[in-house]
Amino acid sequence: MIELSGISRDFQVGEETVHALADIDLTVPDGDYLSLMGPSGSGKSSLLNILGCLDRPTRGSYRLDGREVARLPEEELSRIRRQHIGFVFQFYHLVPRLTAAGNVELPMIFAGVERGERIERVDRALREVGLSARARHRSEQLSGGERQRVAIARAIVMGPRVLLADEPTGNLDISAGREIVRLLEERNARGLTVIVVTHDPDIGSRARHRIRLADGKIVSEENAVADGAAVGLRSR
């Protein structure tokens, strides 16, 4: 459960203070499927960074599973990211010198997971994204869609509660993008909270819980579940 109240994020640009986020209140229940939409500069990436504990809000309260995390020191935030949060980025951010398996293994190496268990979990994660056959390939030998699937495997391998995807299909063709969305929704169906930042309305509208941002403020919030409406899975 994520509870944001009165979250603001200011940036100092020269003399000027830019309000990237202004007074955001948002509740994301466990297992939610949330899309953040809005034009560039609307604050959706800033919000995602704060949700992912990569960035700290200037003001406001962020409670993650009941724990106030907005003012935690960097070390603690790292621990939270490691245990509770998975990231998927538009540009995949795979480490180019590592194989697909090596990239998936990375979070576990630094989390101190035993080698035997790492191998097992890498296998499982790659199987779940359908890339077992590509485990020994380096990222330059993989297509964009495959790279993003490796990134998803890496994001889920530590068993997080929340998966944050920043324009996950932004660099992919339609069919590869569809496959990524399918994978994310599959994780969501199995209980993972999925938060997607996108400017693609077809993808954004698939989420049960939809937020539009403009100028750092939430301008609309629709929640199919809360509204009692059935969520139709429109095809793209």
Add this chain to the structure above:
Amino acid sequence: MSFRDLVGFAIGALRGHRLRSGLSLLGVAIGVASVILLTSVGEGARLYVTGEFATLGSNLLIVFPGKTETTGISPFLTEAPHALTLEDAEAILHHVRSARRVAPIVFGVAAARVGDRRRDVGVIGTTSEFLGVRQIRLRSGRYLPAGELARGQRVCVIGSKVQSELFGARNPLGEILHLGEERFRVIGVTAPRGLSIGQDLDEIVHVPVSRGMKLFNKISLFRILVEISSHQEIPAARRNALELLKERHEGFEDVTIWTQDSVLATFSRVLSLLTAALGGIAAISLTVAGVGIMNVMLVSVSERRREIGLLKAIGVMPRQVVSAFLVEAALLSTAGGALGLAAALGATRLMRTMYPSFPARPPFWVLPAALSVSIGVGLLFGALPARRASRLDPVAALARR
């Protein structure tokens, strides 16, 4: 995270840019190798000199005229008001109890001639005792005859090189050798020995001391070598000899007496200093290598911004980022150090085969020192890049393509 995993990660990162890693590793290798090589040469010089002093004979006092005003190996002598004479040498032998043998010495260079072959030779005027004191071995004939110091016969003993150059294959024994205007009968040839304390004994002609003094028109001896019967007696013998000579020289303390120990200690000290200085100079290259590592690591950090950003996003703690980069730098420098060590050991071995008389040998502490210094260099010069990496803002690092 285990240390093994950390090292594995670092090795993977280093292999990601082999040329760069290899070059900075080479820098450390050169630095470490030059430190070891130069200290080996210094240490070799020290061993060589101390070894040479050992061949000088044991338990030696070296008396020479004049008073040293400063300590050190290069004596600045004041004018001696009294000559150091043969009588002084005899007095030492008779009155210093523990003096076993006394060898007075004059030294000069003279033109030697045999038939129409000529060359300049060093001439030592001394006595029969010189043989034992300097541990000289003869190849043929005999050494200078014992007898009264003042009455020298016109005989000489020649070095092996003097023999081959002036007599060729002929047997020189009984032949006449001209030194300046004087004729000397050759009675012995010394065995080849090579350099000893800067003198090539193979190129020396030995003549009776009184002949030598006449030849060079000297009234004072150059040195008196005094062999003391045991090592423990040396300080007392030195004091006795000093007092004796002061008495004989009307109360002037105008001679200096070195003990072999003190000369050895001085040389050893000077050469250790030389070794340290050489090592210090070579350490500059090690510092340069360290800066090279720092540079490579800084390049690596800025090139791997995305990777570092990602590591932070997946929950790698700042101190883990620091240790990952430190381990990387330390691996580079340690591998470089090991390479440099191997190269230097090989080079010193080669030097020993090429110049067997010069014991170029790394000092014993070189192995642990080289390895710990190279690890230290890596950690020291890796610290700044590692900190920079750990402070990278993940949001900014990941935002860039």
